[in-house]
Every structure is written in C-alpha cells, then in structure tokens.
Amino acid sequence: MAGKVKLYYFNGRGKMEPIRWLLAAAGVEFEEEFLETREQYEKLLQGGSLMFQQVPMVEIDGMKMVQTRAILSYIAAKYNLYGKDLKERALIDMYVGGTDDLMGFILMFPFLSAEDKEKQRAVIVEKATSRYFPAYEKVLKDHGQDFLVGNNFSWADVHLLEAILMVEEKKSDVLSGFPKLQAFKARISSIPTIKKFLEPGSQRKPVPDDKYVETVRRVLRMYYNIKPN
Secondary structure, eight states, X not given: OOOOEEEEEOSSOGXXXXXXXXXXXXXXXXXXXXXXXXXXXXXXXXXXXXXXXXXXXXXXXXXXXXXXXXXXHHHHHHTTOSOSSHXXXXXXXXXXXXXXXXXXXXXXXXXXXXXXXXXXXXXXXXXXXXXXXXXXXXXXXXXXXXXXXXXXXOHHHHHHHHHHHHHHTTOXXXXXXXXXXXXXHHHHHTSHHHHHHHSTXXXXXXXXXXXXXXXXXXXXXOOSOOOOO
C-alpha cells in the first residue's frame, strides 16, 4: 500500500499551492516537509530527488514527481478530476492554461519592490477583468451549467476558484461585474472538500509575507531583483 502523499516545498504558496488545492479538492491527506535551509535543498539535490534541480517535488504512489503541471495532471487523472473523455480533458487543459497565465502575474508579486507591487497590482486587476474573467463568465453563461466542463467538478474549477480568491486579495470587489463567476465562486466554495480547505487551520497557505520571501531567497540564493511581468 502506498504511503501518504508528501510535498517538499517552502512553507508558503508559490508553485506548490495549486497542488495543495487539488489534493484537498480530491479529499487526499498529505504531509509536508518545508524547506527552511540551503542544506535541506542541497540534500534533495545530492540525493537525486530533483530531476531538474527544482521544487516543488511530490512523493506519490512510489514516485518522486517534479514539474508542477505533470504533478497536477497526474492528481487530476487519478482522482477523476480530469473529464470523462479526451475532448473534456482538452477543455480542462485549455482553461487551466488560461488560469495559469493569470496566476503568473501573481506568483512573483511578493518578491517585488513596494513601488513595483503597486504597478503590478493594477496589471493583475486589469488582466483579470479585461481578459480572463470575461472568458470564464462567457463559458458559464453559454452552457448554463454549474461547472466549467461537462457539468462535473474538475481540476479547471479548482484552479479557477484559487485564482479568483488570489485576485480578490488584490481588489476585493473584482467580481462585481461578473455575476456568473460570483455564483460559481459560491458554488465551488461550498463543495465539502473545498469548504474544509478554506477553513482556518487547513494546509492552505496565507498571503506570502516577508519571512516567506526571505526564506525562498536564502534557500535558492536569489540575490537578484525581481521585475514585474
């Protein structure tokens, strides 16, 4: 019998947070080992656990998986969150890819200077409200169903809810012009596994703070300045 899923990353969101979300949505319990020192990271490197010398890394079903998209695809397929056929899987991939693009504007936000953060906040809100949210609003309006693909809960729904909540942290009323997405947010948030993950005390990580940024910079030796997308 395979052991419990184990995640190797920092004690913060970053590229691991969508993996936490998807495991939680599937009702899968997982353990975490947080990288806090350069020595921990080098031990993983020397042990051959990081194929491309990068985290996140996830131990699952006897594998040591790297590359966020590969990990997410595996989890989605394993726990029936990846559509019922090839066409639905293609749509899920397409929607997840779009959401990834939006989240890319947010990923490095904590590492920006105060001045650049204000500029990037405006970019995030503009991209969300002019490009990404209108697209998903139209999908939900056109097919009139509760979920993005095939009227079944999928990875695409989980990923979009995560992105919506992240953008709302930048502008709380960002969904004011998107009634279908408002209803979608409420609906997906009420799914039992998601509701549990959104409650205090779960393994969902808070907005990245200065301690998280300092730890990442120290462990990965990021001594250069990050610029906005």
